[in-house]
Amino acid sequence: MAEHITLIYAGKEFRLPLVTGSEGEKAIDISLLRRDTGLITLDPGYANTGSCKSAITFVDGEKGILRYRGIPVEQLAERSTFKETAYLLINGELPPQKELTRFSVLLNDHSLVHEDMKTFYQNFPRSSHPMGILSAMVNALRSFYPELQDLDEETTITVTRLLSKVRTMAAMSHKISRGHTVVYPRSDLTYCANFLNMMFDSPVKPYEIDPDVVKALNVFLILHADHEQNCSTAAVRVVGSARVNLYAAISAGIAALWGPLHGGANQAVIETLGEIARSGNLHQMIARAKDRRNPYRLMGFGHRVYKTFDPRARIMKRMAHVLLDKLNLSDPLLDVARELEEIALKDDFFIEHHLYPNVDFYSGIVLKAIGIPINMFTVLFAIGRLPGWIAQWKESMDDPEWKLCRPRQVYSGPHERPYVPIEER
Numbered sequence: 001m002a003e004h005i006t007l008i009y010a011g012k013e014f015r016l017p018l019v020t021g022s023e024g025e026k027a028i029d030i031s032l033l034r035r036d037t038g039l040i041t042l043d044p045g046y047a048n049t050g051s052c053k054s055a056i057t058f059v060d061g062e063k064g065i066l067r068y069r070g071i072p073v074e075q076l077a078e079r080s081t082f083k084e085t086a087y088l089l090i091n092g093e094l095p096p097q098k099e100l101t102r103f104s105v106l107l108n109d110h111s112l113v114h115e116d117m118k119t120f121y122q123n124f125p126r127s128s129h130p131m132g133i134l135s136a137m138v139n140a141l142r143s144f145y146p147e148l149q150d151l152d153e154e155t156t157i158t159v160t161r162l163l164s165k166v167r168t169m170a171a172m173s174h175k176i177s178r179g180h181t182v183v184y185p186r187s188d189l190t191y192c193a194n195f196l197n198m199m200f201d202s203p204v205k206p207y208e209i210d211p212d213v214v215k216a217l218n219v220f221l222i223l224h225a226d227h228e229q230n231c232s233t234a235a236v237r238v239v240g241s242a243r244v245n246l247y248a249a250i251s252a253g254i255a256a257l258w259g260p261l262h263g264g265a266n267q268a269v270i271e272t273l274g275e276i277a278r279s280g281n282l283h284q285m286i287a288r289a290k291d292r293r294n295p296y297r298l299m300g301f302g303h304r305v306y307k308t309f310d311p312r313a314r315i316m317k318r319m320a321h322v323l324l325d326k327l328n329l330s331d332p333l334l335d336v337a338r339e340l341e342e343i344a345l346k347d348d349f350f351i352e353h354h355l356y357p358n359v360d361f362y363s364g365i366v367l368k369a370i371g372i373p374i375n376m377f378t379v380l381f382a383i384g385r386l387p388g389w390i391a392q393w394k395e396s397m398d399d400p401e402w403k404l405c406r407p408r409q410v411y412s413g414p415h416e417r418p419y420v421p422i423e424e425r
């Protein structure tokens with residue numbers, strides 16, 4: 001007999017089925033709970049709620065495991081490229097050579113951005129944050145390019161168009177914000193080399209593509225490529241569940257990622273490290289983060305899912321060292337980060353609260369070494385997370401159990417009361 005749990009309520013027994021995932025994790029299926037019992041569940045922040053079944057990414061927060069389509073992220077970071085990992089996430093399998101070549105050709109074919117979009121960029125106030133611009137521009141893509149159809153080929157083209165154009169748009173926003181000439185994509189360059197060239201090439205100083213920097217960017221993007229039902233991915237799924245076009249759903253994901261508790265943490269971490277390096281007040285920062293009356297949090301520490309270590313942070317930390325060595329750079333922020341990590345990991349508050357460095361803790365140092373300006377850090381995260389958002393959106397669209405996302409609530413407002421005319425208030 002299928003496993004179930006028994007709920008006893010108002011003197012009656014209700015059997016709730018247990019669902020077991022492919023890695024053995026168990027969930028109580030409550031989809032008929034309200035129909036059968038009149039009850040709903042209450043779970044602020046959804047920390048105990050599975051919103052879907054998904055075959056894309058497996059995370060075990062207690063053991064520090066992260067796998068895309070079954071493949072450990074460590075192996076992908078070591079041996080794959082971002083382009084290949086994107087294909088894996090979206091299509092479910094690593095591509096054979098012929099498919100990978102076709103994917104590359106499609107990415108090249110769709111890398112240009114409609115010239116009229118440049119006018120949009122030029123009209124944003126110079127002080128705009130690139131994440132706000134990116135979210136708006138991705139939404140605007142829907143007006144420049146035809147509606148996504150149900151046909152498989154159309155889906156492939158829309159998906160490839162997004163992967164390719166978001167990279168071009170990100171580099172474009174950087175160039176325009178500096179008042180520099182936009183650099184166009186080149187079909188002879190790989191995905192990451194192309195991005196770096198669009199970011200840094202200039203008519204007065206040609207950009208020299210360094211394979212170590214290209215490798216570092218590939219690893220950065222691979223580590224960010226998916227992370228199951230995190231805040232921005234949940235936003236993509238929720239918005240997508242209203243059957244809006246893919247561009248609008250991804251635009252919502254970008255907006256969610258911008259927040260400092262999520263992807264925006266990579267910018268916040270580097271600002272914190274910079275402040276510590278300038279003021280030397282490392283111990284005060286830690287004391288502030290531990291003070292329960294103070295809402296301040298140590299950015300780059302803690303994770304909703306990882307409670308022992310974040311496997312991405314380990315790879316990122318190693319890469320920060322390797323990259324700085326190879327480029328013969330020294331960054332005082334790396335020393336501050338190391339010291340902060342060392343102190344925090346021995347501190348009772350951080351130990352008791354299971355707070356470890358997350359992926360964002362060392363990623364800013366890597367991005368800084370590559371030359372990415374601080375306000376573009378979260379944009380880089382967005383480029384990395386794009387294949388994950390697309391894969392999750394695609395999976396939800398094809399899900400036979402698909403439903404419009406519409407949670408319930410426990411109402412805690414006033415009882416019914418009459419409207420009071422303004423002269424009587």
Ligand code: ACO
Pocket residue numbers: 260261262263265289290296297298299300301302303304305353355358359360
């Ligand atoms: N610094 C200090 N205290 C913290 C931190 C932190 N970075 N993170 C959590 N805590 C404390 C909380 O104050 C709370 O303490 P209490 O139980 O004594 O009240 C406890 O740890 C649990 O915190 P929650 O917010 O309930 O934990 P949750 O799992 O919801 O938080 C989150 C996860 C939002 C990432 C949190 O750890 C945080 O704010 N970290 C800093 C921001 C950050 O680095 N975000 C990037 C996450 S990775 C990513 O999105 C790619």
